[in-house]
Amino acid sequence: MTADLIIRNARPFGGPVEDLFIRDGRYVAADRVHAAVEIDAAGHIALPGFVEAHTHLDKTLIGMDWFENRVGPTRNDRILADRNAKRELGIDARRQSARQIMQTLAFGVLSIRSHVDVDTEIGIANIEGVLETREALGDLVDVQIVAFPQSGMLPRAGTLELMDAALKTGADIVGGIDPASIERDPVRHLDTIFALADRHGKPVDIHLHEPGDLGAFCLELIVERTRALSLQGRVMVSHAYCLGTLDTSRQAGLIDQLAAERIAVMTVGSPSAPALPLRLMRRSGLTVASGSDGIQGTWEPYGNGDMLERARYLAQRNGMANDADLEDVARICTFGGAEGIGLGGYGLCEGCFADLVLVPARTLAEAVALTPQGRTVIRRGRVVVKGGEPAGDLPTIE
Numbered sequence: 001m002t003a004d005l006i007i008r009n010a011r012p013f014g015g016p017v018e019d020l021f022i023r024d025g026r027y028v029a030a031d032r033v034h035a036a037v038e039i040d041a042a043g044h045i046a047l048p049g050f051v052e053a054h055t056h057l058d059k060t061l062i063g064m065d066w067f068e069n070r071v072g073p074t075r076n077d078r079i080l081a082d083r084n085a086k087r088e089l090g091i092d093a094r095r096q097s098a099r100q101i102m103q104t105l106a107f108g109v110l111s112i113r114s115h116v117d118v119d120t121e122i123g124i125a126n127i128e129g130v131l132e133t134r135e136a137l138g139d140l141v142d143v144q145i146v147a148f149p150q151s152g153m154l155p156r157a158g159t160l161e162l163m164d165a166a167l168k169t170g171a172d173i174v175g176g177i178d179p180a181s182i183e184r185d186p187v188r189h190l191d192t193i194f195a196l197a198d199r200h201g202k203p204v205d206i207h208l209h210e211p212g213d214l215g216a217f218c219l220e221l222i223v224e225r226t227r228a229l230s231l232q233g234r235v236m237v238s239h240a241y242c243l244g245t246l247d248t249s250r251q252a253g254l255i256d257q258l259a260a261e262r263i264a265v266m267t268v269g270s271p272s273a274p275a276l277p278l279r280l281m282r283r284s285g286l287t288v289a290s291g292s293d294g295i296q297g298t299w300e301p302y303g304n305g306d307m308l309e310r311a312r313y314l315a316q317r318n319g320m321a322n323d324a325d326l327e328d329v330a331r332i333c334t335f336g337g338a339e340g341i342g343l344g345g346y347g348l349c350e351g352c353f354a355d356l357v358l359v360p361a362r363t364l365a366e367a368v369a370l371t372p373q374g375r376t377v378i379r380r381g382r383v384v385v386k387g388g389e390p391a392g393d394l395p396t397i398e
């Protein structure tokens, strides 16, 4: 059992200095902690562990040879190149997912939702690989697995059966993909994945890149199905580019509908689409989460998985400079993500899991603007990264 822990002089979410008391992996009242180990946070900002609400753990090339990317400009070019690369490079989903998790642990990422490919070439091998990693690294990070039909579901016979098998094997969430431009049949695609979710009692997470009216139509179909199946709080739309391209009254109407059904939106602040109206989304009570999407993969070579850098990027992408906005993007990468992916026991209050990251900064806005490294990461009351360096007996990844 881990010893009780007292963290002196921390500033929860950038507020006044406090001491935090931890017993059995959770925050408790001061008088419940005895014979504790103490650490001095020296006034650093204490944030609950960052939430990576959208990545692709099975596709990162971290630690592998440089991949010379010759992919064409369209999404279908990328899907084809990605499938070919998986075959040619022999990407080992178990090893690669472990590499990404250990890399982002040092940044303070303690919860991850990963889309994992299911298709008729690889079957559910990648799901099984990421499940193995989740089992091995479960003490360090929570991992949710989305069964994701990257290559399309309706046009590729056999994919739906593989999705079903992935969910039976341990995937947590039903994934969907562009119901019109890839699936060519929005109603049938959404009916199929929502039926799958209903049958398995699982949440839904849909990649939706469709622009303008086409995207808005798909969002309306998602709202209808969420309401019909009482899936409020269990549906996420990833990207939702259309929200950035509609006129303002249409934008506001759709955002209100999403908020009413407690459908979360995940945005990475993609540079390849107009920025989403973050302030309006937050003001409307919509749950907004963020993520890195694929990092260092065959889709694109960028990214390191640091969710504090993602917060800064979201702020820059939305032309934000004032401190309150910077604090709000930090909230998106922590509490927003936790709500979006349905984490229990998340936060910095008594009773919550003691999963936190100490960031050396004077204010939360400064933390977002400068993204300092040298962070200390605590998982269930155990120091796993100290000043940016692995602490304790962390597993070594091949």
Ligand SMILES: [Zn+2]
Binding pocket: 054, 055, 056, 115, 207, 293, 294
């Ligand atoms: Zn994605």
